[in-house]
Structures are given as structure tokens and as C-alpha cells.
Amino acid sequence: MRTFIILWVGQLVSTIGTYMTGFALELWAWETTGSATSLTLIGFFFQVPRIVINLISGVIVDRFNRKHLMVLGDSIAALSTLLLLLLYLTNNLQIWHLYLTTSITSVFSQLQELSYSASISLLVPQQHYTRASSMGSALHYGSLILAPAFAASLYTIVGVAGILSIDSLTFLIAIATLLTRKIPQPEKPEQSVRLNFRRDLMFGFRFLLSHASLRNLLALMLPFWFVHDLGEALYTPMVLARTNGGAAVLGQIGTAAGIGGVTGAIIVSIWGGFKQPIRGVLSGIIGAGFSKMTVGLGRVPQVWLPAQFCSSFNFPLMNSSETAIWMTKVSPEAQGRVFAANSFLVQCLSAIAALIAGPLGDRIVEPAMISSTGLAKWIFGSSPGAGFALIYTACALSMIAIGSYGYFSLIYNEQT
Numbered sequence: 222m223r224t225f226i227i228l229w230v231g232q233l234v235s236t237i238g239t240y241m242t243g244f245a246l247e248l249w250a251w252e253t254t255g256s257a258t259s260l261t262l263i264g265f266f267f268q269v270p271r272i273v274i275n276l277i278s279g280v281i282v283d284r285f286n287r288k289h290l291m292v293l294g295d296s297i298a299a300l301s302t303l304l305l306l307l308l309y310l311t312n313n314l315q316i317w318h319l320y321l322t323t324s325i326t327s328v329f330s331q332l333q334e335l336s337y338s339a340s341i342s343l344l345v346p347q348q349h350y351t352r353a354s355s356m357g358s359a360l361h362y363g364s365l366i367l368a369p370a371f372a373a374s375l376y377t378i379v380g381v382a383g384i385l386s387i388d389s390l391t392f393l394i395a396i397a398t399l400l401t402r403k404i405p406q407p408e409k410p411e412q413s414v415r416l417n418f419r420r421d422l423m424f425g426f427r428f429l430l431s432h433a434s435l436r437n438l439l440a441l442m443l444p445f446w447f448v449h450d451l452g453e454a455l456y457t458p459m460v461l462a463r464t465n466g467g468a469a470v471l472g473q474i475g476t477a478a479g480i481g482g483v484t485g486a487i488i489v490s491i492w493g494g495f496k497q498p499i500r501g502v503l504s505g506i507i508g509a510g511f512s513k514m515t516v517g518l519g520r521v522p523q524v525w526l527p528a529q530f531c532s533s534f535n536f537p538l539m540n541s542s543e544t545a546i547w548m549t550k551v552s553p554e555a556q557g558r559v560f561a562a563n564s565f566l567v568q569c570l571s572a573i574a575a576l577i578a579g580p581l582g583d584r585i586v587e588p589a590m591i592s593s594t595g596l597a598k599w600i601f602g603s604s605p606g607a608g609f610a611l612i613y614t615a616c617a618l619s620m621i622a623i624g625s626y627g628y629f630s631l632i633y634n635e636q637t
Contacts, residue, residue: 224402225344225353231398232337233360235295238391240368242302244475245376245384247457248468250316257458257587257609258579259316264454266320268572271331272565278335279561280421283554287336288404292396294333299392301326306385314381335564339556342548343405350548354541355489362482362533365475373472407554425562428555435550438499439566441627442543445506445620447570452513452616454578455609462606463520474525481530486537498542498549503627505539510620517614520602582609 250259282290301322308314338357345353372384379386429435457471464470495501512532519525551559587608590601601607601614 222345222349222353224404225341227398227402228337228344228404229356229360231395233363235391235395236360236364237368237371238388239298240364241372241375241384242305242388244369244372244472245381246305246319248376248466248471249314249381250319251458251461251466254316256579257455257462257582260458261454261575261579261582263319263323264450264575265572266324267327268568268575270324270327272568272572274328274331275561275565275568277422278331278564279425279558281332282335282339282557282561283407283421287340287406288399288402290332290336291404292399294329294331294336295392295395295399297329298326298333299389299396302385302388302392306382306389309381309385331564335557335561338544338560339553340404342553342556343407347549350545352490352493352541354544354548355486355494355537357540357544359483359486359490359537362479362486362537365479365482365533367476367479369472369475369479373468376468421558424555425558425560425565428551428559429562432550434546438502438543438546439563441502441506441623443566443570445623446567447574448616448619448623449509450571451574451578452517452613454575455582455612456516458582459517459606459609459613460525462609463604464522470522470525473522474529477526478529478533481533482537484530485534486541489537489541494538494542494545498545499627499631501538501542502546503624503631505535505537505542506624506627507621508535509539510617510622510624513617513620514614517610517617518600520610578612582612586612 247260247263250263253259305314305318305322308318341353341357342350375384375387429439460471460474461467489501495504509532512528512535515528516525516532519528547560547563548556585608587605590597590607590611591603593603593607597611598607601610
């Protein structure tokens with residue numbers, strides 16, 4: 222696993238820089254506009270291009286050199302960061318610039334991420350699939366430990382420009398680790414098979430429809446990710462509104478989330494997960510739902526910090542168990558196309574969630590909570606952020622319902 226670990230370290234450094242930039246730009250956007258819609262539109266413009274490229278990304282990843290695609294993805298992201306830095310230094314940075322660069326970066330990051338995930342099964346033996354996947358979770362949550370803490374403290378010292386500069390340097394480290402390692406490639410199909418582009422384009426969707434176990438998994442995960450992303454789109458506006466723009470509080474909660482995620486990833490790496498990975502998926506969904514419900518009901522950092530820790534603690538188990546199912550069911554030479562088909566469906570719902578979350582919060586629920594009476598006001602209050610909290614909590618309850626339904630269905634099928 223030496224090559225995998227070296228690549229993992231490079232991506233960890235790069236991800237820390239990326240998360241620091243995301244944190245700083247979210248604060249800048251909130252200070253500039255004061256609108257949840259402006260923040261959620263960043264997510265929307267990130268998802269829509271990925272949906273488009275997903276139609277062909279699986280074919281590209283299975284046909285072209287995956288190492289070169291990963292280098293390309295990191296290089297485009299680095300250039301986009303440098304462009305934002307130049308615009309900021311010349312006092313020309315506007316919110317639409319974030320939408321544009323996000324759209325460009327998302328296309329190549331989709332190819333980079335898909336190439337990386339499709340290469341794991343060629344770098345590590347099958348018995349370590351769950352552990353390798355949990356290291357992917359540790360990459361994400363390890364970055365969450367450091368990035369918010371660094372960004373929150375540096376934001377008042379070096380500002381957006383300094384953080385963008387740091388992010389640019391981290392990309393160089395990630396690219397260097399890729400260039401110095403040999404990444405195995407899947408066996409290339411024969412010429413007659415390679416030329417059938419139309420069949421390749423639909424292969425992933427046909428594969429999903431023809432395998433009952435993967436269809437059942439999608440029936441759980443698609444609604445889960447929709448309600449998750451709908452609530453998550455309003456998480457930052459909720460915290461900033463409740464704390465009057467408290468960057469330090471947002472950073473502390475992000476760090477707590479990172480610690481929870483790394484803790485969960487370490488436990489899964491040592492433990493190896495359930496013998497039936499689907500149990501890990503369902504346990505993670507339910508655990509995350511209860512934790513996020515507590516976040517939504519809370520109004521102070523003393524509640525948010527432990528609740529967000531518990532929320533992130535569940536995701537390594539859920540994600541690594543799901544990934545283990547996919548890698549076991551799909552052969553390496555087809556993983557690019559099948560993973561892309563799955564990602565396409567998830568991203569379509571995520572884009573819809575990001576598009577409706579801002580207007581739903583800003584124009585409907587948030588104003589309604591200001592003049593609300595009765596139980597809703599007693600639970601969430603009527604101060605800024607109460608409407609965001611109501612939506613966030615409703616999404617968490619939906620996650621619990623989805624996971625519980627999956628568990629009851631699993632138990633019923635085992636008994637019959």
C-alpha cells in the first residue's frame with residue numbers, strides 16, 4: 222500500500238488548503254452579501270458541471286491514463302485559485318467569479334476524484350478495501366480538523382489573499398506526489414470494444430439496473446444524499462446567522478467535526494467494519510441523522526461542538542462500507558463507468574437540493590419564523606437562523622427515517 226499512502230498524503234495536504242480556501246471564501250461571501258442563497262449557489266454551480274461531465278467521465282477514466290487525469294485535475298484547481306487571488310489583490314473579486322471558477326474546477330475535480338477512487342482497487346488488496354476507504358474519510362475529516370482552525374485564525378491576519386496563496390502551494394505538493402509514483406492502469410479493451418462509445422456511455426446505468434443489490438443500495442442512498450445536502454447547504458448560514466457572523470465559532474465546529482471524522486476513520490481502519498457492509502451503511506445513516514438533529518435543535522456552540530463531532534463520527538463507517546460494496550460488486554476495468562453513473566444520479570439530486578435550499582430558507586421559512594408562534598417558535602426561536610435550523614432539523618429526521626426503513630427491510634429479508 223506504499224504508493225496509495227504516498228498519494229493519500231499528497232491529497233491530504235492539498236485538501237487542507239482547499240478547505241481553508243472554501244472557509245475563507247464562504248466568510249467573504251457572507252460578509253459581502255449576507256444571503257444564504259449566495260452561499261448555496263456556490264454548491265449549485267459546483268454540482269451542475271459535474272452532472273454534465275459525468276455523462277462521459279466514466280468512459281474517460283476507463284479509457285485514459287488515470288494518473289494524468291489526476292495531475293490535470295489538481296493543475297486546473299491550482300490555476301483557478303491563482304486567478305481568484307489575482308482578482309482579490311486587484312479589488313475586482315465579485316461573487317460571480319466564485320460561481321465561474323467553481324464551475325470550471327468542478328469539471329476537472331470530477332475526473333480527478335473518479336480517477337483516484339477507481340485506482341484504489343488496483344493499489345490495495347481486496348481485504349483492505351474498507352480500510353483504504355476509511356483512510357479516504359480520514360483525509361476529508363483530517364483536513365476538517367486543521368483547515369477551519371488555521372483559516373479562522375489566519376483570516377484576520379493574512380485575509381483571503383494569504384489563504385489563497387497557501388492553497389496554491391499545497392496543490393504543488395499534491396502534484397509532486399502524483400508525478401513521482403507509478404499508478405497501475407486497468408487492462409485496456411480490444412480495439413473493437415474500445416470504439417463503441419455509445420455502449421460505454423450507457424454501460425454504467427445498465428449495470429446499476431441489472432444488479433438488484435446495487436439498485437436497492439441506490440434506493441436508500443439517493444434520498445439520503447438529497448435530504449443531507451439540502452440541510453447541509455444551510456448549515457453555514459445557520460451558524461453564522463445564530464452567532465452574528467462568528468468565524469471563530471464556525472472554525473471550532475469544523476474542527477470538532479474533523480476530530481469526530483478522524484476518530485471514526487481510525488476505529489473503522491482498526492476494526493475493519495461489519496461483515497455485512499450494508500449494516501455499516503445503515504448504522505452510519507441513523508447515527509448521523511440523530512447527531513444532525515441535535516445540531517439543528519441547538520443554538521449555542523456548547524451543543525453544536527459535541528453534536529457535530531458525533532455526526533462526523535458516523536460518516537467514515539457509512540462511506541467506507543458503501544465503497545466496499547461498490548468495489549466488491551464492480552470489476553476494476555468497469556469501475557470508472559459504474560462509479561460515474563452512481564455519481565451522476567447523486568449529483569443531480571445534490572444540485573436540486575443546492576438550488577432550492579437558499580430560496581427556501583431566505584424567502585420562505587426564515588421570514589415565517591420571525592413572526593411564528595406556538596411550538597415552532599418554542600423549539601427554534603424567532604431570531605435570525607431559526608428558519609435555517611428548522612429545515613436542517615427536518616432533513617435530519619428524514620435521514621433517521623431512511624436508515625430505519627433500510628434496517629427494517631434488511632431484518633425482514635433475513636427472516637424470510
